[in-house]
Every structure is written in structure tokens, then in C-alpha cells.
Amino acid sequence: MDLSFTQEELAFQKEVRDWIAENYSEDMQRQNSLSKTNYLDKEGMIKWQRQLDDRGWFVVNWPDEYGGPGLTAAQRYILNMEMSAAGTPTTSPMGKSMVAPVIMAFGNDAQKAEHLPKIKRSEIWWCQGYSEPGSGSDLASLQMSAVRDGDEYVLNGSKIWTTHAQWADWIFCLVRTSKEGKPQEGISFLIFPMDLPGISVSPLPTLDGPMENQQEINQVYFEDVRVKISDALIGEENKGWTYAKYLLQIERGNAYAPGLKSMLAKTKKLASVEQSNGAPLIQAPDFQRKIANMEMKIEALNATELRIFSALSAGQGVGPESSMLKCAGSEVQQLITELSLEAVGGYAAPFVEDMFAVARAGANSDLPTPEYAATVSPRYFNYRKASIYAGSNEIQRNIMSKMVLGL
Ligand SMILES: Cc1cc2nc3c(=O)[nH]c(=O)nc-3n(C[C@H](O)[C@H](O)[C@H](O)COP(=O)(O)OP(=O)(O)OC[C@H]3O[C@@H](n4cnc5c(N)ncnc54)[C@H](O)[C@@H]3O)c2cc1C
Incomplete structure (x- = not known):
């Protein structure tokens, strides 16, 4: 095991430090010092994420073919270390680190072409719809249903603890498409916009108290929401559990x-x-x-x-x-x-x-x-x-x- 950095890695470390000194503005630092989480408000986060992407340091774990910067594991570690040491804002993992790897691994070509560039540029804000009021640790018991009607699914149910759902343009969601066999075998992985008729978001107050622009978690309700199967379904129907496990390892x-x-x-x-x-x-x-x-x-x-x-x-x-x-x-x-x-x-x-x-x-x-x-x-x-x-x-x-x- 070799834990020391090479000369090139030390030079990269300096490059990162210099970039942070130039780009992490006083305004952002002040906003971050008043944050209870290290998240900025939505506008501030998108601005910061785009600055990182302009430098090639936003989607650092992505393969080159989707626009990843091709950093070595050591460079990624150094980047993370320097950003944390400088106390820079947290970036949202929902798009770039959570749904994007699933789309890359299991999505079709149209889904890749539509979503990956927008995630890279932070044009779309994503939220994660896994947990339900009765299903957290025992996630496989989830009940939100997706019932086929022609070329559409009709969605009914609720997701809870959904981080930043109030800001989200799209959601990635685990839904029940079958009640046959083991619970894990009837789950599908869907992606769809949050402004569809029948979706409502309700903020959940937390112990840390209300702070302007810092609402964090929500409950999301789905009432007869219709999504086109060919756009929304990732991979195969009833294989969502496999994709979700893949994502949790990354998380x-x-x-x-x-x-x-x-x-x-x-x-x-x-x-x-x-x-x-x-x-x-x-x-x-x-x-x-x-x-x-x-x-x-x-x-x-x-x-x-x-x-x-x-x-x-x-x-x-x-x-x-x-x-x-x-x-x-x-x-x-x-x-x-x-x-x-x-x-x-x-x-x-x-x-x-x-x-x-x-x-x-x-x-x-x-x-x-x-x-x-x-x-x-x-x-x-x-x-x-x-x-x-x-x-x-x-x-x-x-x-x-x-x-x-x-x-
Ligand atoms: C701030 C915050 C943000 C979140 N954001 C999201 C999000 O964006 N999207 C999303 O889908 N989910 C989100 N979650 C939900 C999170 O994943 C769940 O809260 C978590 O999985 C636990 O589930 P639960 O809350 O239903 O608790 P439960 O599963 O009901 O657990 C209650 C308690 O029992 C314990 N327990 C349960 N089962 C076992 C067991 N088998 N052995 C030992 N102990 C056990 C648990 O550890 C816990 O202490 C968020 C949660 C929080 C707190």
C-alpha cells in the first residue's frame, strides 16, 4: 500500500487550491456559513455546480464517453480532500452520482442522450423517491403502484423523506409493478417529471427549525399520475431492485x-x-x-x-x-x-x-x-x-x- 502522493499529484493539489481561492466567492462563503447543512439555496448550488463543471470537476466519477474528466483515483481523492478542507458547498448527488450511473448502466440510448448532458450541466434538479411511509429499511415492502394502461403506467401512492423534492424537476422512483413472487421481484425503476398532473409535494418540518431557503425533506403524493412507459421505465420491468442496489452501493x-x-x-x-x-x-x-x-x-x-x-x-x-x-x-x-x-x-x-x-x-x-x-x-x-x-x-x-x- 503506497499512501504518498507523487510530484504530479502534488501539482494537481496546488491547482485545485488555486482554483478554489479564485472561484469560491465571498458571497458563497457567507451563504454557506449560514447554512445548517452545507447546502446553498437552489440558485447558489446550481451556480457552484456549473462553475465546477466548467473546470471539469463536477461529474468527476463519470466515464470519459459521457464527459467525465478522466481523473485518476488519486486526483479524485485530492479534489474531494481540498474541497472539503476549504469547506466548499456540498453538491447535489441525486443527479450526477445517483440516477446518472443507473441511466448509464441500464437506460436506453434515448434516455442517455436526453438526461446525461442535462445532469452534467445541472439543468435538471433530481430527487430520489425510494422511501415510503411504511417502507424505509425494509425498502422491498414498498407499495406505490404503477399499473399498465396501454403504453402508460398509472401511478398511485406516496414517497417520504424526499430531499429537496420542492426544487426537483424530475424524480427517480421505485414502484411496484407486480405483487407476484418475492417483493424484490415486483419492483421497477422509473424516471419522470415532477410537474405532471396528480403530483403534489408537502414539506416536512424538522427539529432543526425553519430557515429561509433551507427546507430539506418532503412527502410527495401521486394520484393517478400518467407516465409513458417507454420514456419512464429504466431497463426491464420488475428488475428495479437490481438497479436500486447498484445505486445504493454508490451512495x-x-x-x-x-x-x-x-x-x-x-x-x-x-x-x-x-x-x-x-x-x-x-x-x-x-x-x-x-x-x-x-x-x-x-x-x-x-x-x-x-x-x-x-x-x-x-x-x-x-x-x-x-x-x-x-x-x-x-x-x-x-x-x-x-x-x-x-x-x-x-x-x-x-x-x-x-x-x-x-x-x-x-x-x-x-x-x-x-x-x-x-x-x-x-x-x-x-x-x-x-x-x-x-x-x-x-x-x-x-x-x-x-x-x-x-x-
Ligand atoms: C434527512 C433525510 C433525508 C432523506 N432523504 C431521502 C431521499 O431523498 N429519498 C429517499 O427515498 N429516502 C430518503 N431518506 C429516507 C431514509 O433512507 C430512511 O429514513 C432510512 O432508510 C430509514 O428508514 P425509516 O425512516 O423508514 O426507518 P425504519 O426503517 O422504520 O427504522 C426505524 C429504526 O429501526 C431500525 N431498524 C429497522 N430495521 C432494522 C433491522 N433489520 N435491524 C436493526 N435495526 C433496524 C432502524 O435502524 C431505525 O433506527 C432520508 C432520510 C433522512 C433522515
Whole structure:
């Protein structure tokens, strides 16, 4: 296993750093500092994604034939590391990393020609319609139905927890096309526009509180929605489960350590401003111990990720290690948000919308909390999601127990 970068890779690292310094504008940085998630608003995200695409760094994992930049595994790792270290906005994975690989692998030529270029240029916003009110971890039990009527499917049912459905132009959806045999054998994978008659989106409020332009999850209802089968169906009818599993493997294959380092750096900044017994909190031995504990966890994760990246460079695939990374990475994310909460103490208490309302009104009075502390508490609550989405951590542990321990 060789973990050191070559001269060319170090030169690439510098190129990325220079590009970020030039392109990650102050406006975007400010918007991102007020985000509870690292997502910008829709307009900001599309702008950022197009800037990345102009440089060839948006669809980094795509094959050359669809416009991928042909980066090596090491360059992709460096790009991810530098973007995270600079705290650049998260890009939406729904189009480029989730539905696009499925269209590439299982879609027909017309679907590829229609959708891939638009995904690359962020012209279409996608959302993922997998989970249903009664089907999350046990996804194969999903009930949303697609019934054939001539050359159309008629769709009825509901999807839930649908991230950014309110912004979405299109949805990729798992639907039930047969009740025969095993539940997995009656599922199909459909793609269709969100503005069809019979589709409605209802926002789901979350614990982290309402923040302007930061609505995240929704429930989507489908009532007698008609889609043309030849346009909407990916691959074969009743083979959707195979395509969905393919996609979930991709969803779980992310590197966490670079983002965690950037999160912890922000926590340290908070602790340098906050005081404890007349000195910056960052100097308090107990707090230092907690920071050191986080750093050790991140370094351990980093070593594992580098090991996986080294295996990928050598042409090997990622196996159940992706479940291990998902569990460890999301748990450390949550621990860091807890530490930030501890760092700002009482400043985390004012309800964040009040704080922004005061700022918006341009009032002369002091803000109820310093601006740097305003998103600490929403982020803490928001990150509770990390151990649930993309397959809950309990489900990941089940996978590890079967595939690694052979239980
Ligand atoms: C912020 C957020 C965004 C999301 N975005 C999307 C999206 O865009 N599109 C989409 O389709 N879905 C999305 N999801 C849904 C997500 O995939 C599901 O929440 C997740 O799969 C868990 O399903 P569930 O919520 O139905 O919980 P359940 O499956 O009901 O699980 C409840 C609890 O029981 C545990 N549990 C369940 N089964 C087992 C088992 N066999 N062994 C041990 N423990 C078990 C779970 O770990 C969990 O703690 C999102 C979720 C969140 C929180």
C-alpha cells in the first residue's frame, strides 16, 4: 500500500487550491456559513455546480464517453480532500452520482442522450423517491403502484423523506409493478417529471427549525399520475431492485475524513473565540482532550479511507468497507456537532429564525446570539439524520455482521 502522493499529484493539489481561492466567492462563503447543512439555496448550488463543471470537476466519477474528466483515483481523492478542507458547498448527488450511473448502466440510448448532458450541466434538479411511509429499511415492502394502461403506467401512492423534492424537476422512483413472487421481484425503476398532473409535494418540518431557503425533506403524493412507459421505465420491468442496489452501493461509497477535518477546524475556531474561566475555551484541558479524541478518530478513519483509495487505485472494488465508513463517519460527524454545541454553550439556545429575523430587520439592538453561533444548534439537530439516511447505521451493522464476520 503506497499512501504518498507523487510530484504530479502534488501539482494537481496546488491547482485545485488555486482554483478554489479564485472561484469560491465571498458571497458563497457567507451563504454557506449560514447554512445548517452545507447546502446553498437552489440558485447558489446550481451556480457552484456549473462553475465546477466548467473546470471539469463536477461529474468527476463519470466515464470519459459521457464527459467525465478522466481523473485518476488519486486526483479524485485530492479534489474531494481540498474541497472539503476549504469547506466548499456540498453538491447535489441525486443527479450526477445517483440516477446518472443507473441511466448509464441500464437506460436506453434515448434516455442517455436526453438526461446525461442535462445532469452534467445541472439543468435538471433530481430527487430520489425510494422511501415510503411504511417502507424505509425494509425498502422491498414498498407499495406505490404503477399499473399498465396501454403504453402508460398509472401511478398511485406516496414517497417520504424526499430531499429537496420542492426544487426537483424530475424524480427517480421505485414502484411496484407486480405483487407476484418475492417483493424484490415486483419492483421497477422509473424516471419522470415532477410537474405532471396528480403530483403534489408537502414539506416536512424538522427539529432543526425553519430557515429561509433551507427546507430539506418532503412527502410527495401521486394520484393517478400518467407516465409513458417507454420514456419512464429504466431497463426491464420488475428488475428495479437490481438497479436500486447498484445505486445504493454508490451512495455509500463516500470519503468522510476530509469533511470531518473541516468540521473540526470550525469547532476549534468557535472554541478559540469562546471563553472559559477567563481564557479561550480551546486552552481548557478538558476541551483539549475532547478535541484530541476527535482528531484520533478522524485520523483512524482517514487511514482506512486511504487504504480503500489505495485498493481502488490498484483496480480493486469497495466491499462492505463502505458500511464501516458510513457508520464511523456519520458517528464522528454527530460527535463534532455536539462539541460545537458545547463550545458555544448558551449561545446555542436562541431559536435561529429569531436571530435572522433581527438581522433582516436591520434592528439596532444586539443580535440574540453572535452570528458565528447561529447555525451551531440547527447543525447539531440536522446531523441526527446522518445515522439514518443512506441506510441506517443499524442496517450497516447488519451488513458488516453478515459480510465481514460471517454471522
Ligand atoms: C434527512 C433525510 C433525508 C432523506 N432523504 C431521502 C431521499 O431523498 N429519498 C429517499 O427515498 N429516502 C430518503 N431518506 C429516507 C431514509 O433512507 C430512511 O429514513 C432510512 O432508510 C430509514 O428508514 P425509516 O425512516 O423508514 O426507518 P425504519 O426503517 O422504520 O427504522 C426505524 C429504526 O429501526 C431500525 N431498524 C429497522 N430495521 C432494522 C433491522 N433489520 N435491524 C436493526 N435495526 C433496524 C432502524 O435502524 C431505525 O433506527 C432520508 C432520510 C433522512 C433522515
